[in-house]
Structure formats: structure tokens, C-alpha cells
Amino acid sequence: MTEHVLTAMSGGVDSTVAAALLVREGYRVTGATLDLFDKNAPHGQTDAALAARAAQSLGLPHLLIDARAPFRQFVMDAFARAYLAGDTPNPCVVCNATVKFGFLLDEALRLGMDKLATGHYAQIEYDEMSGRYLLKKAADDAKDQSYMLWSLSQQQLSHTLFPLGTLTKNDVRALAESFGLENAQKKDSQDICFVPDGDYAAFIETLTGKVSQPGDFVAADGTVLGRHKGLIRYTLGQRRGLGISADRPLYVTGKNPSDNTVRVGDEQELYATQMTVRDVNLIAVETLEQPVRADVKTRYSHTASPATVTVSGDIAHVEFDTPQRAVTSGQSAVFYQADTVLGGGFIADTQQ
RNA sequence: UGGGAUGUGGCCAAGUGGUAAGGCACCAGACUUUGACUCUGGCAUUCGCAGGUUCGAACCCUGCCAUCCCAG
Numbered sequence: 001m002t003e004h005v006l007t008a009m010s011g012g013v014d015s016t017v018a019a020a021l022l023v024r025e026g027y028r029v030t031g032a033t034l035d036l037f038d039k040n041a042p043h044g045q046t047d048a049a050l051a052a053r054a055a056q057s058l059g060l061p062h063l064l065i066d067a068r069a070p071f072r073q074f075v076m077d078a079f080a081r082a083y084l085a086g087d088t089p090n091p092c093v094v095c096n097a098t099v100k101f102g103f104l105l106d107e108a109l110r111l112g113m114d115k116l117a118t119g120h121y122a123q124i125e126y127d128e129m130s131g132r133y134l135l136k137k138a139a140d141d142a143k144d145q146s147y148m149l150w151s152l153s154q155q156q157l158s159h160t161l162f163p164l165g166t167l168t169k170n171d172v173r174a175l176a177e178s179f180g181l182e183n184a185q186k187k188d189s190q191d192i193c194f195v196p197d198g199d200y201a202a203f204i205e206t207l208t209g210k211v212s213q214p215g216d217f218v219a220a221d222g223t224v225l226g227r228h229k230g231l232i233r234y235t236l237g238q239r240r241g242l243g244i245s246a247d248r249p250l251y252v253t254g255k256n257p258s259d260n261t262v263r264v265g266d267e268q269e270l271y272a273t274q275m276t277v278r279d280v281n282l283i284a285v286e287t288l289e290q291p292v293r294a295d296v297k298t299r300y301s302h303t304a305s306p307a308t309v310t311v312s313g314d315i316a317h318v319e320f321d322t323p324q325r326a327v328t329s330g331q332s333a334v335f336y337q338a339d340t341v342l343g344g345g346f347i348a349d350t351q352q
Numbered sequence: 353u354g355g356g357a358u359g360u361g362g363c364c365a366a367g368u369g370g371u372a373a374g375g376c377a378c379c380a381g382a383c384u385u386u387g388a389c390u391c392u393g394g395c396a397u398u399c400g401c402a403g404g405u406u407c408g409a410a411c412c413c414u415g416c417c418a419u420c421c422c423a424g
Contacts, residue, residue, distance in 0.1 A: 014385095079386090090386040120385090148385070189385055200387075235387050245363040245376040251389090267389095301384060326388070 004028045005161060006108035007117040008100060009062070011050030013186050014119030017172045018163040020058055020179050022117055025163075030113065031055035031062040034104060036071040037194050054183065067103055074098035076194060080204045084212075086257040087330025088235040090148075090300070091192055097151035105159060115159050122146040123165035124157050127284075133157035135283050135341040140168035147300050150334045150344025151281050201233045215260035217244060220253070220269065228262045231255055237270050237326025251326075271323035272350035277316040277333045282343035287311075294335040294342055296320070298327045304336050316345055 007019040009031040022029045033051040048064055055062035075095045082089035105116045121138035122145050133154055138144040152160070164172060176184035195203045205211050212230025219225055226244045228234065233241065238252040242264060253270055254263035275298075282288065288311040295304035296318055307320040318333065327350045334344035 010385095012385095083387090088387050092386050094386095145385070191384085192386060238388055239390095240378090240388090243362095243377065245378095247364065247375060249376070299388075300386065301389085328388080331387075 002026060002028050003114040004030065004112070005115045005117050006030050006032050006063075006104070006111070006113045007060075008104060008119070009033050009051040009055055010119070010189070011047040011054060011183065011186075012119070012189060013176050013181070013183050014121075014164060014172060015051075016054040016058070016119075016181055016183060017175050017179070018117055018119040019055070019060060020175070020181070021163040022161070023058055023060070029058075029060050029117075031058075031060045032104065032108075033062070033064050034067040034071075034099065035064055036067055036099070037076065038068070050183065054181065057181065058179075065104065065107060067099055070103045071095070071099050071194075074102075076207060079192075080208050082330050083200075083204055083232040084208070084210070084257075086231065086255045088328045089330045090332055091194075092148050093151065093332050096148055101149075101152055101156045101160065105156060109159065115161050117161040117163055119164055120145045120149065120162050121164050121167075121169075122149055122162050124160060124162055126158075130285070132284065132286070136165075137336070137339040137341075138162075138164070139166045140171075143169050146341050147297055147332065147334050147344075150283070150332060150341055151279075152283065153281070154283075157283070201230065204232055213260060215262065217242065217264050218261050220263065220265050225250075225264060231257060231260060231262065234262050236328040267325075270326045272320075272327045272352060273323045274317065274319045274351040275327050275333065276348045276350075277318060277345035278314065278348040280311055280314045280316045280343055280345035282311065284337070284340050284342045292337075292342070294337055297332075297334045297336065298324055298347065299331055304334075309335050309342075311343070314345070315348075316343075 005022055005027045007015065007022060007029055009015045009019055010033065019029055019031055031051065033048045035048065052062050075091050075098065078094055079089050079091045100118060108116045121140055121143040123136040123138060125134045125136055127134050135146055135149055135152060135157060137146045173184055191198050192200055201212065212232045214227050214229055215231065216224045217226045217228050234252045234255060236252055239249055242250055244250055244264065250264045251267055251270060252262055253265040256263065291308050291310040294307060294309045296307045296309065297304045305320055305322065305324055307318050310317045327347060329347050329349055331347050332344055333347050335342040
């Protein structure tokens with residue numbers, strides 16, 4: 001009996017090719033586009049319309065699924081809340097955890113389908129030895145998105161397909177051409193999807209109705225160097241936008257919500273050797289009794305760095321072999337062993 | 353009011369007769385399914401103002417203005 005796969009289609013090249021590949025492999029495929037938020041951009045060619053056209057060109061039924069409520073609650077509100085608390089959240093990670101592989105997967109299963117597929121560049125492999133589903137890096141290292149998927153549970157992984165995992169971006173574009181897809185050359189998406197103009201601070205202020213208050217930029221010795229435009233506009237390691245002229249570049253080295261100050265200093269002050277990770281999800285193993293060696297990523301576009309990881313419950317302590325720059329609370333830490341994701345979590349705090 | 357010092361782009365700052373370094377900031381691109389970082393490019397027809405000397409001045413001369421310091 002052929003499996004019925006719900007394929008998330010955004011209207012972009014990746015998800016369209018993913019759907020096409022599944023069709024070619026003989027799956028029964030239904031396309032689905034998530035309605036995540038009300039777009040105030042009425043330029044006719046919406047992503048949903050693009051996705052519907054793409055599905056139609058592949059001869060697939062297509063569903064538009066209203067996910068505005070969960071997206072608002074789990075992604076947008078949480079994003080704003082995290083920033084107001086002084087963290088620097090990664091909404092894509094949270095969206096994957098709660099909306100795409102939460103809400104949408106549940107929806108697929110509820111509709112009687114067998115699996116959910118997306119255009120993510122990552123691989124899932126069932127390991128006979130351990131009886132666990134493994135999440136692995138994509139074949140195309142430059143496009144690998146396994147970092148964004150560390151939160152997936154065994155249950156979620158067992159019902160998920162990543163048809164693009166073994167391909168490179170060039171392969172995908174070439175396939176799109178060969179399938180005659182109109183979006184073959186569509187530019188890769190970027191920025192936060194619900195903040196298309198990139199001004200996430202203004203978005204947060206509109207969403208919450210609270211204006212982030214100006215405060216002082218202070219140096220390590222307490223000297224006030226200037227006024228900042230609101231805590232949410234800064235993140236650890238940030239250089240641009242400080243407006244402080246000095247004889248050398250200055251970076252944000254800390255944020256203090258309690259007195260509304262932003263600490264700035266030299267780049268050397270940004271390095272940390274240890275960090276605590278919360279909400280840890282282990283994928284490759286059920287539990288870790290002993291400290292393990294792993295390569296740890298602290299941001300999406302970052303080379304994993306060797307470290308020793310000690311897990312206790314859903315908390316992990318990570319000690320890097322070499323100090324890491326601007327390890328930022330709210331971002332995700334993902335532990336790799338070779339190409340396999342051991343697990344991951346959210347960075348809670350760091351120590352020198 | 354005397355004495356001294358200084359005035360170069362938003363900030364700092366090289367340059368002391370040969371036709372405006374550099375850093376910071378800022379702007380624009382690139383990179384990127386997060387925020388950042390990074391990279392590339394842009395950014396003073398002009399050196400407080402006005403005269404003068406010179407083939408030629410930010411650099412020399414004169415005057416003025418401004419700021420700072422020290423006097424009382």
C-alpha cells in the first residue's frame with residue numbers, strides 16, 4: 001500500500017522539488033501550505049498562490065491550512081517575549097518544533113496520512129542497532145539545516161521525510177529546471193518570514209504594544225559611552241548600529257534588562273569557554289550517563305567546534321576546547337558527532 | 353584682560369610647500385530559512401574664516417573668529 005505523504009509547500013524551489021521527487025518515487029502526495037500570519041502585502045502573487053500553482057503543475061491536491069493561531073502563540077509571541085527578557089531567540093527553530101513538525105504533522109496524521117515531508121536539507125536514517133531514528137546533516141554541507149531541527153522527537157522523525165537531504169542546491173535547481181518548474185530560479189528565502197522588512201524590533205513593538213526604552217551603553221569599567229535605542233535592538237557580539245565612534249570597533253558584550261543597559265567592549269570580551277544548555281533533546285541516544293565528546297554549533301552559520309558535553313536531565317553543560325565568540329542566550333546549541341545530530345537545546349547562559 | 357595651546361568629513365586622527373593616510377561611525381551590496389559576525393564597495397574638489405607669498409599652500413606670512421588651559 002502506497003504511503004500518503006503530506007508535503008509542506010511554501011512556493012519556493014526546495015519544497016516544490018521535494019514534492020516532485022516524492023511523486024517520482026511513487027508516493028501518494030498531497031501538498032499543503034501553511035497560512036501562518038496575515039500578510040499585509042497584497043501583491044497578488046502570494047506564496048500560497050505560488051504553492052497552489054506549483055502543486056497544480058505537479059498534478060497534486062493542495063491544502064491551505066490555517067496555522068495562524070499556533071504560529072502566533074508559539075512562534076511570534078514567544079519571539080517577542082524572549083527578546084523582552086534579554087534573549088536572542090531563533091524563531092525558525094521554534095517554528096519547526098511547534099508548528100511544522102507539531103501542528104502540521106498532527107494535522108497530517110489526523111487526516112489519515114502516513115508522513116510529513118518538507119524541503120529541509122537534512123537526512124533521517126533509521127538505525128537498526130539502537131532502534132532509533134537519526135537526524136543527520138545534509139549531503140550539501142553549505143545548505144545543511146539540521147541545526148534548525150534539533151528538537152525533533154523520535155515520534156516526529158519516524159513520520160518525517162526530507163527528500164532533499166542527499167542533494168545539493170545545484171542539484172535541486174537542476175531538477176527544478178528538468179521538471180519545468182516556474183520557480184526554478186526563485187531566490188532563496190531569508191530573514192524572519194514574519195518580518196519581511198527585517199525590522200524585527202519594530203515588529204515586536206507593534207505586536208506587544210510596548211516600546212523598548214532607551215538606556216545607556218556602558219563600558220566594562222562603568223563609563224557611559226552613549227545612549228542605546230532599546231534593549232531589543234541589540235544582541236551579543238553586535239557591532240553595527242551602536243553609533244559609538246572610538247579608535248577601534250566596539251561590540252555588544254552584554255545586556256542587562258534589570259537596569260536597561262547594554263554593555264559594550266572589545267571583541268576579546270566576547271569569548272566564552274563554557275555554557276549551560278536547557279530544554280535538551282537527545283536524538284541519537286536515549287540518555288547520556290557519561291560526558292561525551294561532540295562538535296557543537298552555537299549558531300546556524302557557524303562551524304561546529306569540539307567540546308565535552310555533559311547531560312543531566314534536560315540540562316547540558318558544555319565545555320569547549322577553545323573559547324567561542326558571542327555564545328548567545330536564546331540561540332540553539334546543537335551537538336554533532338560526525339554527521340549525526342546527537343541532540344541540542346537552547347543556550348541558557350555562559351561562563352568564561 | 354594678560355600668557356600659552358589648538359582649530360583637517362559625524363567622532364578621533366595622519367599630513368609641516370607638490371596637489372587630503374587610517375580608524376570609528378554611517379550608507380549600499382554580498383553572505384544567510386533566526387539575531388549577529390564577516391566580506392566587498394561608497395563616504396572631505398577640501399583642511400575655522402579672510403587676505404597675502406609662491407609655478408604650486410592644510411602646511412609659510414598677516415588679520416579675524418572659535419575653543420581649551422594658566423594667571424589674577
